[in-house]
Amino acid sequence: MTFVFEELDYQVTPRGAISLRKRSEPRLNHKILYEVKMNDEFLMSSLFVEAEVELSKLGLAKFGDANIDVVVGGLGLGYTAKAALDFKNVQSLCVVDVMAPVIRWHEQGLVPLGNELTNDTRCRYALGDFFEFATAANTNFDGTQVDDHADINKVHAVLLDIDHTPSYWLNPENSRFYTTDSLNAMKAKIHSGGVFGLWSDEAPDETFVNVLKAVFPQVETHMVYFDNPYTGEQSSNSVYIAHVD
Numbered sequence: 001m002t003f004v005f006e007e008l009d010y011q012v013t014p015r016g017a018i019s020l021r022k023r024s025e026p027r028l029n030h031k032i033l034y035e036v037k038m039n040d041e042f043l044m045s046s047l048f049v050e051a052e053v054e055l056s057k058l059g060l061a062k063f064g065d066a067n068i069d070v071v072v073g074g075l076g077l078g079y080t081a082k083a084a085l086d087f088k089n090v091q092s093l094c095v096v097d098v099m100a101p102v103i104r105w106h107e108q109g110l111v112p113l114g115n116e117l118t119n120d121t122r123c124r125y126a127l128g129d130f131f132e133f134a135t136a137a138n139t140n141f142d143g144t145q146v147d148d149h150a151d152i153n154k155v156h157a158v159l160l161d162i163d164h165t166p167s168y169w170l171n172p173e174n175s176r177f178y179t180t181d182s183l184n185a186m187k188a189k190i191h192s193g194g195v196f197g198l199w200s201d202e203a204p205d206e207t208f209v210n211v212l213k214a215v216f217p218q219v220e221t222h223m224v225y226f227d228n229p230y231t232g233e234q235s236s237n238s239v240y241i242a243h244v245d
Contacts, residue, residue, distance in 0.1 A: 005022075006021065058239050093122050098127070155190060156190070
């Protein structure tokens with residue numbers, strides 16, 4: 001079988017160099033993988049997506065058949081967004097990403113889920129800083145400005161997958177989001193009865209759980225386990241789910 005290794009895109013951005021590559025993995029019977037690197041750091045792989053999917057499943061399960069509007073912070077390879085669109089009651093999905101190349105990969109169909117997301121009329125992309133959009137008083141989650149905070153277009157669920165953990169950030173400035181002030185500012189843009197969900201590469205952090213509990217009346221944490229063919233053992237991520245009163 002022919003070995004595949006192709007760099008599909010490489011762009012230098014204000015936040016560093018980002019690249020998308022496709023390769024076959026000989027240790028997995030030449031399974032085709034898509035991987036994203038930021039500078040010299042691996043950000044994501046299409047091999048390990050279970051927790052990204054569970055973020056949507058856990059975050060949206062409570063709504064039943066009620067029509068909902070959803071925001072996903074961080075497009076990545078699209079697995080959280082796709083899992084959200086699998087809920088038929090999702091009437092709109094706004095996916096916010098600060099990296100223009102990542103959005104372009106989906107619009108051009110360079111990643112496996114790109115065409116599916118782009119062609120779904122419920123889904124739209126917003127280019128910009130999720131953390132800024134989520135916390136600015138007179139800004140919608142898609143970055144549009146309103147004259148008064150009362151005119152904000154509230155949503156029912158916000159699902160966030162950008163940083164590695166609440167204390168290990170892609171950008172040091174992101175640290176300001178994981179505070180009671182910023183979380184309260186975001187909470188004001190979520191409907192009563194809504195949800196804030198967060199993916200993490202590590203087990204739940206009790207310090208951050210306590211921060212969430214200072215803002216939200218109910219907080220859950222979930223471990224997500226998946227097989228790791230490289231180690232022959234299970235690996236894990238976690239998901240935080242916070243409920244808005």
